[in-house]
Amino acid sequence: xxxxxxxxxxxxxxxxxxxxxxxxxxxxxxxxxxxxxxxxxxxxxxxxxxxxxxxxxxxxxxxxxxxxxxxxxxxxxxxxxxxxxxxxxxxxxxxxxxxxxxxxxxxxxxxxxxxxxxxxxxxxxxxxxxxxxxxxxxxxxxxxxxxxxxxxxxxxxxxxxxxxxxxxxxxxxxxxxxxxxxxxxxxxxxxxxxxxxxxxxxxxxxxxxxxxxxxxxxxxxxxxxxxxxxxxxxxxxxxxxxxxxxxxxxx
Numbered sequence: 001x002x003x004x005x006x007x008x009x010x011x012x013x014x015x016x017x018x019x020x021x022x023x024x025x026x027x028x029x030x031x032x033x034x035x036x037x038x039x040x041x042x043x044x045x046x047x048x049x050x051x052x053x054x055x056x057x058x059x060x061x062x063x064x065x066x067x068x069x070x071x072x073x074x075x076x077x078x079x080x081x082x083x084x085x086x087x088x089x090x091x092x093x094x095x096x097x098x099x100x101x102x103x104x105x106x107x108x109x110x111x112x113x114x115x116x117x118x119x120x121x122x123x124x125x126x127x128x129x130x131x132x133x134x135x136x137x138x139x140x141x142x143x144x145x146x147x148x149x150x151x152x153x154x155x156x157x158x159x160x161x162x163x164x165x166x167x168x169x170x171x172x173x174x175x176x177x178x179x180x181x182x183x184x185x186x187x188x189x190x191x192x193x194x195x196x197x198x199x200x201x202x203x204x205x206x207x208x209x210x211x212x213x214x215x216x217x218x219x220x221x222x223x224x225x226x227x228x229x230x231x232x233x234x235x236x237x238x239x240x241x242x243x244x245x246x247x248x249x250x251x
Contacts, residue, residue: 002019002020003017003018003019003020003021003022003023004021004022004023005017005023006023006024006025006026006027006043008025008026009023009024009025009026009027009028009029010027010028010029011023011029012029012030012031012032012033012049013031013032014031014032014033015029015030015031015032015033015034015035016033016034016035017035017039018035018036018037018038018039018055019037019038020037020038021035021036021037021038021039021040021041022039022040022041023041024040024041024042024043024044024045024060025043025044026043026044026079027041027042027043027044027045027046027047027060027079028045028046028047029041029047029051030047030048030049030050030051030084031049031050032049032050033047033049033050033051033052033053034051034052034053035053036053036054036055036056036057036090037055037056038055038056039053039054039055039056039057039058039059040057040058040059040061041053041059041060042058042059042060042061042062042079042080042096043060043079044060044078044079044080044096045059045060045079045080045081045082045096046079046080046081046082047059047082047086048082048083048084048085048086048102049084049085050084050085051082051083051084051085051086051087051088052086052087052088053088053092054088054089054090054092054108055090055091056090056091057088057089057090057091057092057093057094058092058093058094059080059082059088059094060079060080060094060095060096061093061094061095061096062077062095062096063077063095063096063097063113063114063132077095077096077097077114077115078096078097079096079097080094080095080096080097080098080099080100081098081099081100082094082100083099083100083101083102083103083104083120084102084103085102085103086100086102086103086104086105086106087103087104087105087106088105088106089105089106089107089108089109089110089126090108090109091108091109092106092107092108092109092110092111092112093110093111093112094106094111094112095112095113095114095116095132096114097114097115097116098112098113098114098115098116098117098118099116099117099118100112100118101117101118101119101120101121101122101138102120102121103120103121104118104119104120104121104122104123104124105122105123105124106124107123107124107125107126107127107128107144108126108127109126109127110124110125110126110127110128110129110130111128111129111130112124112130113129113130113131113132113134113150114132115132115133115134116130116131116132116133116134116135116136117134117135117136118130118136118140119136119137119138119139119140119156120138120139121138121139122136122137122138122139122140122141122142123140123141123142124136124142125141125142125143125144125145125146125162126144126145127144127145128142128143128144128145128146128147128148129146129147129148130142130148131147131148131149131150131152132150133150133151133184134148134149134150134151134152134153134154134184135152135153135154136148136154137154137155137156137157137158137189138156138157138251139156139157139251140154140155140156140157140158140159140160141158141159141160142154142160143159143160143161143162143164144162144163145162145163146160146161146162146163146164146165147164147165147166148160148166148184148185149166149167149168149184149185149201150168150182150184151168151182151183151184152166152168152184152185152186152187153184153185153186153187154186154187155187155188155189155190155191155207156189156190156251157189157190157244157249157251158187158188158189158190158191158192158193159191159192159193160187160192160193161192161193161194161195161196161197161213162195162196163195163196164193164194164195164196164197164198164199165196165197165198165199166184166185166198166199167185167198167199167200167201168182168183168184168185168201168202169181169182169201170200170201170202181201181202182201183201183202184201184202185199185200185201185202185203185204185205186203186204186205187199187204187205188204188205188206188207188209188223189207189208189244190207190208190243190244191205191206191207191208191209191210191211191221192209192210192211193205193210193211194210194211194212194213194214194215195213195214196213196214197211197212197213197214197215197216197217198215198216198217199211199217200216200217200218203217203218203219203220203221204220204221205217205220205221206220206221206222206223206224206225207223207224207244208223208224208238208242208243208244209221209222209223209224209225209226209227209238210225210226210227210238211227211232212226212227212228212229212232212235214230215227215228215229215230215232216229216230216231216232217231217232218231218232219231219232221234222234224237224238224243225237225238226238
């Protein structure tokens with residue numbers, strides 16, 4: 001059997017399905033989509049028009065709850081919702097309960113967990129992980145191998161360079177006290193995080209702030225400031241020509 005399409009699923013006109021593709025119950029695929037080989041589209045997933053999903057990817061995967069998980073609650077989630085014109089690379093996993101806005105790109109080997117919302121035109125780079133209960137804004141760039149911890153908020157037009165790491169647990173997995181204090185990071189509109197920066201739990205990167213490459217953010221980064229070092233400290237103002245409001249971009 002070359003592929004399996006559940007009788008309750010719908011596939012739009014002009015959509016092509018690769019070999020060994022599986023489409024689950026009540027899944028809906030829009031018109032003009034290109035689905036690669038060995039792709040699994042789980043039950044209840046809704047895919048818009050003109051979406052491309054490359055080989056060996058999984059969309060709508062059900063969450064798993066480990067016996068000792070502190071961030072996965074095991075509650076039922078709705079099917080994944082993939083907007084029009086999205087591009088999903090090879091070997092990508094997009095969980096159920098995830099919403100991708102129109103024209104989002106999720107590159108090869110990335111993982112987007114349940115209860116995540118990603119705004120339109122955002123790029124999720126190669127090997128990026130976005131953990132559960134995150135909100136990612138519009139026109140964001142999450143570059144290769146960045147890690148966005150659970151319960152984080154990333155505003156519009158944020159830039160996250162390769163290898164950025166974030167955390168939500170100051171207790172590093174020990175003592176019951178940690179369950180009272182889990183908190184992801186917040187990056188406000190236009191914030192930028194340099195290569196290899198580390199953002200500690202609950203910290204906020206202000207609007208248009210810059211965290212320099214290799215810095216460790218242990219306190220909030222003020223808006224429109226460049227912070228540098230370990231621990232990161234304000235160095236100077238972001239130059240006027242670098243401010244988001246001066247780019248002439250039409251959102």
